[in-house]
Amino acid sequence: MEPTPNARTVESYEDIAVDYARETSGQGVLAGAVTHLAEAVPAGQVLEIGSGPGWDADRLEDAGLRVRRTDLTQAFIDLQRARGKEVDRLDVIYDELGGPYDAVLMLHVLQHVEPKDLAPVLGKVADALRPGGQYLVSVPRGEGSGWEVGESGRSYYRALRTEDELLDALRDAGLAPVWTDRSPEDGGWLVVMARRGVAGR
Incomplete structure (x- = not known):
């Protein structure tokens, strides 16, 4: 069976995780x-x-929040565990998210979710939040979807979305x-922060 775009993208991250961690350390792109979420x-x-x-999780924990760290890329999980962090393997498309949580953070991730999976994923997020809980998400602005080759030479599936x-x-x-x-x-x-309604979906 042909790997899904999500699986192929994860394979690319497996190969560049160490470089990615080094290049993003201390930058705080978002x-x-x-800080606004905290x-x-x-x-x-x-x-x-x-x-x-795990750099964003570090910032939230420094602000006094408890963070359940998750990722689908084993190389990122291994990097965080080597730093003494607890990390769960989680596939947002297929796995249950648990909860209820006071907030869900999803930066630089939704771009890799195919359009057909967007509504189900956001539904899972809403169900995982307590009433009044906050969801912080980022997406690259634009239209269309497809494959993009990064500086590493690896391919990544990206779905751009308008505001x-x-x-x-x-x-x-x-x-x-x-x-x-x-x-x-x-x-x-x-970047958008959204609040789950008190009455739920």
Whole structure:
């Protein structure tokens, strides 16, 4: 059977995890958004989907939150465990997310989710949040989907999304956008924090 785009993308991350961790250490590309989440949810438990090297989880824990770190790439799991962190293997498309959580963090991940899986994934996130819980997500702005070759020479599946498309999908899942941040350059990142309604979906 042909590997899914998600599985092929994970294979690429397996090969470059060490370099990725080194290149992103201390940069805090979306550190402002992570700080915003910590201010909105000053206490409680956060589920991080796609922790990677774990730098964002470190920031949230430094702010006093408890973080369940998860990833699908074994190389990232191994890197974090070597740092003494607990990390669960989790596939957001096929696995249950558990909960309820006070917040869910999903940065640089949703871009690798195929359009057909977007609604089910957001539905899982909503179900995993307690009423009033917050969801912080980032996507590259744009339209269309396909394969992109990174500087490493490895291929990654990316699904770009417009702001309206993402906000509509969040609302359909019962997640009300409460804060957005847009990078100024064309094709930059859109970061959204959305709140699960008290009555659920």
